[in-house]
Amino acid sequence: MLRIKFLEISILILSIILTCSFFTKTHAQNSAIKTNEFIFKDVPFKACHASTIESTNEGLVASWFGGTKEGNEDVRIWVSRKINGEWTDPESVANGIQHQDKRYPTWNPVLFQYPNGPLMLFYKVGPHPSKWWGMLKTSNDAGKTWSTGYRLPEDILGPIKNKPILTQEGRLISPSSTENDGWRVHFEMTSNHGKSWELIGPINDASQYNVIQPSILKHGGDTLQILARSKENYVISSWSYDSGYNWTELKPTNLPNPNSGTDAVTLENGTHLLVYNHSKGEEGKWGGPRTPLNVAVSKDGNSWQNVLTLENEPGEYSYPAVIQSEDGLVHITYTWKRERIKHIVIDPSKL
Structure with a gap:
């Protein structure tokens, strides 16, 4: 009888500890x-994807592509600005019209604000990512x-x-x-x-790892690191010790990747932050669910810790973009079920 009571009490205590731990973490x-x-909320397109965000001296600017469906000819580049705490109505700023009889879809906008210079909007036009x-x-x-x-020069995307x-020398690395x-x-x-x-x-050469859509982290001096999407079920990494001219052999990190885009940023305090889908495909297959959507941090770029879940319901939550604004806050945008673009602001000191 005493053993049974002891077992019941032990189970109760363990349950309380686990419950408290869950609520503390949450x-x-x-x-x-x-x-x-x-x-x-209400916009003149059925689907959207591939957002980007940037901070300017007049506030936040976000962009994405939207149309009837990814890859359709009517897909255009849209922009919204956050003014006095509210996002402006989306405005179409680019399309793939070549002439009256030919039009292509647009893809993957990327915003970049030059210090004391222009706000740049890179995007792609063409029938398919391979073309x-x-x-x-x-x-x-x-x-x-x-x-x-x-159009950018031939072979420059x-x-x-x-x-x-x-870089400190004023060289922009894309x-x-x-x-x-x-x-x-x-x-x-x-x-x-x-x-x-x-x-x-x-x-x-894609013989071992098939990787695209890298993001660049800064490790001080001439040391850079990339984290990239892959077909091999893991976020893939490489390092450069000469400001991006030469790179080490690609290697997997300890983080899964379901063949979906990620983005990363080096924070002011030197911590590295990655937004990604913490899932992967079945063994021997590439591609898995684009949920949950998570935030991981690392001090050295090698060991990563999953510290925050942004989405964990069924559906697609993907293609994040992340920046740190001058006030130290982290801004993340991402695709929400291919229907909307979500914006989340994080205080990194509380991660």
């Missing part, structure tokens, strides 16, 4: 999230008005999904990739606001 996660909102080309527009008024889009980084000869990563560099470009790579 409360900590909830307290880190400062804002959880949709950028828009698209890079385009660029600029804005001198924080996204209110835009220049005429122009612009940042393929995630933002470029600016993380890019191609899908026409296996999935391969390369880099595009400019020191004159895109007037001329230098092509680096590709850094892999």
Whole structure:
């Protein structure tokens, strides 16, 4: 009888401990999230995807592609600005019209604000990712008005999904990739606001790892790291010790990847933050559910800890973009069920 009572008490205590641990973790996660909102509700398109976000001296600017369905000719690039705490109605700023009888879909916008310079909007036009080309527009008024889009030089695609980084020397490094000869990563560099470009790579031949859509982390000095989407069920990493000219062999991290886009940023305090889907496909298969959507952090870029769940219900929550604004807060946008774009603000000190 005493043994039974002891067992019952032990089970009760363990249950209390687990329950308290769950609520403590949940409360900590909830307290880190400062804002959880949709950028828009009613819009003139059925589907949207591939958002990007940037901070300007006049506030936040977000962009994405939207139309009847990804890859359809009517898919355009849309922009919204956050003014006085409210997002403006989405405005179409780019399309794939070539002439009155030919039109292509647009893809994967990427925003980048040059310090004391223009806001740049990179995007792609073409029938398919294996055949698209890079385009660029600029804005001198924080996204209110835009220049005429122009095509980037041959073989220069612009940042393929995630933002470029600016080195201390003023060199812009765009993380890019191609899908026409296996999935391969390369880099595009400019020191004159895109007037001329230098092509680096590709850094892999797709024989072992098929990777696209890298994001770049800064480790101080000339050391850079990429994290990339892969077909191999893991987030894949590579390192450069000469500011992006040469890269190490690709290797998997300890984080899963269901063949879905990720994005990462190095915070002001040196912590690295990644937004990704913590799931993967079945053994021997690539591709899995694009849920849950998570935030992981790392001090060294090698060991990653999953610290926050943004979405965990059935559905697609994917293609995140992440930045840190001047006030230290982290801004994340992502695809919500291909119907809307969600914006979440996180206080990284509470992760």
